[in-house]
Amino acid sequence: YVAPVESGGGSVQAGGSLNLSCEVSGNTDSISCLAWFRQAPGKGREGVASIVPSSGRTGYVASVKGRFTISRDSAKNTLNLLMKNLQPEDTAVYYCVADHTLGSTACVTAIQASDANEMYTYWGQGTQVTVSS
Numbered sequence: 001y002v003a004p005v006e007s008g009g010g011s012v013q014a015g016g017s018l019n020l021s022c023e024v025s026g027n028t029d030s031i032s033c034l035a036w037f038r039q040a041p042g043k044g045r046e047g048v049a050s051i052v053p054s055s056g057r058t059g060y061v062a063s064v065k066g067r068f069t070i071s072r073d074s075a076k077n078t079l080n081l082l083m084k085n086l087q088p089e090d091t092a093v094y095y096c097v098a099d100h101t102l103g104s105t106a107c108v109t110a111i112q113a114s115d116a117n118e119m120y121t122y123w124g125q126g127t128q129v130t131v132s133s
Contacts (some may be wrong), residue, residue, distance in 0.1 A: 009127030
């Protein structure tokens with residue numbers, strides 16, 4: 001069992017930055033893929049960024065590439081998402097997710113898939129990010 005817990009959400013103006021963190025506890029040695037998803041009001045959950053813990057390979061959806069950076073601190077078992085140049089369309093609840101079956105290639109490519117949320121087993125409770133114009 002794996003339990004992700006997010007922190008670091010908040011409210012910022014457009015152009016601002018936020019850093020989300022996620023503490024992952026439980027059977028962390030079994031995790032093959034970590035990711036961030038988000039859900040905007042009235043929309044479904046969409047992938048944002050992913051990382052392979054063993055190699056550091058990353059994947060991003062086009063809308064955040066160049067603005068968001070996903071990283072992992074293996075010593076602290078934490079996952080981070082540094083978000084820069086935030087825009088109102090980034091407003092959403094952000095979720096930290098983990099899985100122990102996804103392979104490396106699937107981890108970094110499937111994040112863009114419309115059904116990516118179905119591939120992850122463990123979900124945090126989410127943290128709200130609000131960006132005002």
